[in-house]
Amino acid sequence: MINSAKNTYESIDTSVHAFSTNIILLDRSLRTYGLTGREARDRLQDYLVHAVENPARADMTKPDDAGRALDAVGNALLSIQPSGDFQQNLLIDIRQQYHRLVEQRWGIVENAEGAIPMPLIALLAAWLTFIFGSFGYRAPQNAIVVLSFVVAASLIATAFYLVLDMDIPFHGTIQISDAPLRRALAEVKS
Known part of the structure; x- marks a missing residue:
């Protein structure tokens, strides 16, 4: 992608x-x-x-x-x-x-x-949600683990947004x- x-x-x-x-x-x-x-x-x-x-x-x-x-x-x-x-x-x-x-x-x-098809985006989002959900289910609930999940999810979401933004070159943050x-x-x- x-x-x-x-x-x-x-x-x-x-x-x-x-x-x-x-x-x-x-x-x-x-x-x-x-x-x-x-x-x-x-x-x-x-x-x-x-x-x-x-x-x-x-x-x-x-x-x-x-x-x-x-x-x-x-x-x-x-x-x-x-x-x-x-x-x-x-x-x-x-x-x-x-x-x-x-x-x-x-x-x-x-x-x-x-050019990135929407079904692929939906599949990737569902897959990441499932992975983070399964990690969160088995992890102990303390501040460090919760903060780590929030930071990791934020970084992945930001990278995901930038890739989608770059796919449409005349709109958004990254433009031609x-x-x-x-x-x-x-x-x-x-």
Whole structure:
């Protein structure tokens, strides 16, 4: 369970870094394209502002402002009309970069929710309760034994909570940093 949560967390963290890098590369390509790509660059900057303010979740009940902002980047790219072969080839590359960004974003969104199944969590909690109950049943009742059980149960519960918290990387105490997106935003603004 610890390994699963750790792998989920590290995978999403790596994906966020790669996503941010690809945003910077797309922005550089749009800069190379020239003034015609300015609207798409502005839309990309708007997307980054939304993404930093409201990280994407796989919760479809909330409005997805960042997703709509990223769609606006795609619409701006569709409206670009190349004037020569160089711009045509560059635009093809830019559109491929954009599609890669959309794929990465949805990969991050879909993997952002926990991977540890609830039946496993319930089974582990029942098993730990049974073990502590059986130890407590046979142990003498004095202050040291009671304190030891309380401390041990607290430490195990805390570790259990942290593992479950790490399994959902955009919520809770342990979260994926938005620093890569902030750096990408600073780069796009410059």
